[in-house]
Amino acid sequence: MENPCANALPLIMNSSQKQKTVCIFGTGDFGRSLGWKMLQCGYSVVFGSRSCQMSSLLPSGTEVLSYSEAARKSDIIIIAIHRDHYNFFIELTEVLNGKILVDVSNNLKINQYPESNAEYLAQLLPGAHVVKAFNTISAWALQSGALDASRQVFVCGNDTKAKQRVMDIVRTLGLTPLDQGSLMAAKEIENYPLQLFPMWRFPFYLSAALCIFFFFYSVIRDIIYPYVNKKEDNTFRLAISIPNRVFPITALVLLALVYLPGVIAAILQLYRGTKYHRFPHWLNHWMLCRKQLGLVALGFAFLHVIYTLVIPIRYYVRWRLRNITATQVIDKKDDPFITSTAWLSDSYVSLGILGFFLFLLLGITSLPSVSNMVNWREFRFVQSKLGYLTLTLCTAHTLVYGGKRFLSPSALRWYLPSAYILALIIPCAVLVIKFILIMPCIDNTLTRIRQGWERNSKCSKSALFGKSDVSSKAECTWASEL
Ligand SMILES: Cc1cc2nc3c(=O)[nH]c(=O)nc-3n(C[C@H](O)[C@H](O)[C@H](O)COP(=O)(O)OP(=O)(O)OC[C@H]3O[C@@H](n4cnc5c(N)ncnc54)[C@H](O)[C@@H]3O)c2cc1C
Ligand SMILES: NC(=O)C1=CN([C@@H]2O[C@H](COP(=O)(O)OP(=O)(O)OC[C@H]3O[C@@H](n4cnc5c(N)ncnc54)[C@H](OP(=O)(O)O)[C@@H]3O)[C@@H](O)[C@H]2O)C=CC1
Numbered sequence: 001m002e003n004p005c006a007n008a009l010p011l012i013m014n015s016s017q018k019q020k021t022v023c024i025f026g027t028g029d030f031g032r033s034l035g036w037k038m039l040q041c042g043y044s045v046v047f048g049s050r051s052c053q054m055s056s057l058l059p060s061g062t063e064v065l066s067y068s069e070a071a072r073k074s075d076i077i078i079i080a081i082h083r084d085h086y087n088f089f090i091e092l093t094e095v096l097n098g099k100i101l102v103d104v105s106n107n108l109k110i111n112q113y114p115e116s117n118a119e120y121l122a123q124l125l126p127g128a129h130v131v132k133a134f135n136t137i138s139a140w141a142l143q144s145g146a147l148d149a150s151r152q153v154f155v156c157g158n159d160t161k162a163k164q165r166v167m168d169i170v171r172t173l174g175l176t177p178l179d180q181g182s183l184m185a186a187k188e189i190e191n192y193p194l195q196l197f198p199m200w201r202f203p204f205y206l207s208a209a210l211c212i213f214f215f216f217y218s219v220i221r222d223i224i225y226p227y228v229n230k231k232e233d234n235t236f237r238l239a240i241s242i243p244n245r246v247f248p249i250t251a252l253v254l255l256a257l258v259y260l261p262g263v264i265a266a267i268l269q270l271y272r273g274t275k276y277h278r279f280p281h282w283l284n285h286w287m288l289c290r291k292q293l294g295l296v297a298l299g300f301a302f303l304h305v306i307y308t309l310v311i312p313i314r315y316y317v318r319w320r321l322r323n324i325t326a327t328q329v330i331d332k333k334d335d336p337f338i339t340s341t342a343w344l345s346d347s348y349v350s351l352g353i354l355g356f357f358l359f360l361l362l363g364i365t366s367l368p369s370v371s372n373m374v375n376w377r378e379f380r381f382v383q384s385k386l387g388y389l390t391l392t393l394c395t396a397h398t399l400v401y402g403g404k405r406f407l408s409p410s411a412l413r414w415y416l417p418s419a420y421i422l423a424l425i426i427p428c429a430v431l432v433i434k435f436i437l438i439m440p441c442i443d444n445t446l447t448r449i450r451q452g453w454e455r456n457s458k459c460s461k462s463a464l465f466g467k468s469d470v471s472s473k474a475e476c477t478w479a480s481e482l
């Protein structure tokens, strides 16, 4: 629900309306913005500053006092000061004892200090209750009223009451507090604003690498080869033909790479005979960014569909059709209708359309508003089962597109096969391995492993002891490793 304080209340309120006094240390950008927002939402604000002069930049209706005087006015103090300057708090130990200190600070680099800023503050002032909050909200977003970025405020702290009080303030400001637990979570919260799309980096680099590879591959086959052999200038293909080769191929390979880590994980689990061994880091990371890989793949598939829609209006296509027709008229020879070709042509387009439809469905179910409406089983059904169906349809679309010229030696140019044949390697491999994995004998073993059964484990003894819970099995696995 929108907070009623949002944006348009007068800055000066009559004293009966005023909520509690909040003290803000530091009259810098963040301190001022937060002070302005708090004043708007009915709080009385006192600034603690090195110089007690009221500046025109500060919101009217606030007070500026020395740090120690300001601290005496409120039991909640927001520390809007950079960590490097925290050491002067030692002089204020007495006055800050028992107060709730809200650390809003961020660093310049991930893991810049061994401990989080909030933990450092708590070490400096063991008598205070330190709560981490607000660091993911920017001064600009607070000032701009309607927030541009996230409204979520991550809050953590060791003292539950102190944390609750800070969360109440967050709510009053029209923001959403998210309790992240104890102060141990502060390090992670401080790293959030320093991250730039961490889960998108791998999909981004991978798709860029695939695009570059298939672009040059297609340039060699479709532009350089005809030029060298027949002196044909095919450079116009750079505009539509080559993108409409590179984009669908990238989409197909990326889609297969969404499902490849799942089969690798299954093979590893079968090989190890247990699920209680960690997957290697690279596999874990890969599994975690499958959603982003899938969405990038969907983006490329979208481009392919749009490029395909314009094929009939292309000059080159219209010219070729006219020419073929004219040649047939001159030669007085018509082209026989080949039913099998019609079948192949219609089938590959139809498979593409169905594949694209399911691809879109996967994309829609990944929207938080939709995924929140389905339960875990329904979500996995769509993502896993329909996901494999999407991969099968898109692979079949490409295989049937190859049709009769698939693997024909005449398609080779400088011994290089068509790009779509290379693109089919990973999808076909994933589908074949998946097909093997769902064979009943293998699937049963895999299902048992996922339910906690272990091959070659002393844990079978656990049955003798009546211990069948997961933790006892996990302990056994670790024990057998020692
Ligand atoms: C457009 C698009 C959008 C997508 N959006 C999302 C999204 O929003 N969220 C998302 O997560 N993915 C998303 N994906 C990625 C993908 O669809 C899912 O990750 C999908 O669940 C993968 O299915 P899977 O069968 O390969 O893997 P999973 O069903 O995750 O299984 C993979 C492996 O995990 C292990 N495993 C599974 N279950 C268990 C168990 N009970 N115990 C132990 N190990 C187990 C096994 O080793 C298994 O082989 C999206 C993909 C696309 C194309
Ligand atoms: N700006 C933003 O968008 C965001 C900032 N933050 C965090 O808020 C804190 C403040 O940031 P911001 O307001 O941008 O920084 P500024 O540099 O604008 O302000 C810092 C303030 O700290 C006070 N201060 C106290 N001691 C010293 C000292 N020795 N030297 C210099 N200044 C001192 C000063 O206030 P005075 O002169 O009154 O004493 C100064 O104005 C930081 O920890 C930052 O990481 C968090 C989220 C977003």
Ligand code: HEM
Binding pocket: 241, 244, 245, 248, 249, 251, 252, 255, 301, 304, 305, 308, 349, 352, 353, 354, 355, 356, 359, 394, 397, 398, 401, 419, 420, 423
């Ligand atoms: C509405 C849906 C779709 C339609 C109408 C469609 C149509 C087409 C057409 C007409 C071609 C031939 C292009 C040409 O001759 O240059 C083609 C090729 C191809 N399509 Fe699709 N397609 C669709 C969806 C998809 C999807 C979802 C994928 C995979 C993710 C895909 C992958 C491919 C691939 C890999 C090729 C071969 C590219 C090449 O080497 O030239 N298509 N598609």
Ligand SMILES: [Fe+3]
Binding pocket: 281, 285
């Ligand atoms: Fe990593």
